[in-house]
Amino acid sequence: MRVLYVDDDRINTLLFEETCRCAGRFEVACASTGAEALEIAAEFPAEALVIDLHLPDTNGFELLPALRRVLGGRPLPAYLCTADDPAQVAAQAAEAGFDGCWTKPVTVEEMLAELDRGARGSAA
Numbered sequence: 001m002r003v004l005y006v007d008d009d010r011i012n013t014l015l016f017e018e019t020c021r022c023a024g025r026f027e028v029a030c031a032s033t034g035a036e037a038l039e040i041a042a043e044f045p046a047e048a049l050v051i052d053l054h055l056p057d058t059n060g061f062e063l064l065p066a067l068r069r070v071l072g073g074r075p076l077p078a079y080l081c082t083a084d085d086p087a088q089v090a091a092q093a094a095e096a097g098f099d100g101c102w103t104k105p106v107t108v109e110e111m112l113a114e115l116d117r118g119a120r121g122s123a124a
Contacts, residue, residue, distance in 0.1 A: 001025060001026050001047045001048060001118075001119045002026075002027045002044065002047045002048070003020065003026050003027070003028050003047070003050060003115065004031065004040060004050070005017070005029070005050045006032075006033075006052055006055065007052040007055075007081065008033065008052065009052070012104065013030050016030070016050070019112070023112055026115065029044040033055055033056050034058035034062070034066070037063060038066060041071050046067075046076065047076055047077075048079070048115060048119065049064065049067055049076065049077070049078040049079070050078075050079045050102075051063055051064060051067075051080060051081065052081050053080055053081070053082035053089065054082070054084075060082070060093075060098075061093075064096055064097055064098065065097070068097075077099045077117075077118025077121060078098050078099055079098060079099060079100045080093040080102065081104060081106060082102070082104060086101055086103045099114075
């Protein structure tokens with residue numbers, strides 16, 4: 001599964017990449033801004049999106065529909081990743097079209113399970 005990960009925190013990005021590499025079933029492209037994510041999406045046919053809520057040039061709620069347009073409007077799984085209180089953002093994330101809202105630090109088991117469920121759902 002090809003995953004586009006968008007987060008301006010380099011440590012979070014490295015942890016995500018290494019987790020996916022160790023899992024052995026994900027190809028990951030990473031961006032640190034919304035603009036960079038849109039550029040990458042034009043060349044990288046992502047099958048899932050993981051987007052940080054707070055980015056230097058936008059936020060996850062605004063970036064999700066833009067990425068989906070660039071990726072051809074396919075209904076691919078998307079997960080919001082945030083250090084904010086999930087009680088404050090989970091409903092807004094669902095309303096914005098995210099399939100899940102992950103609280104940082106994200107547990108590896110939760111992340112991999114959600115990505116695997118998303119992969120199965122998008123293959124159906």
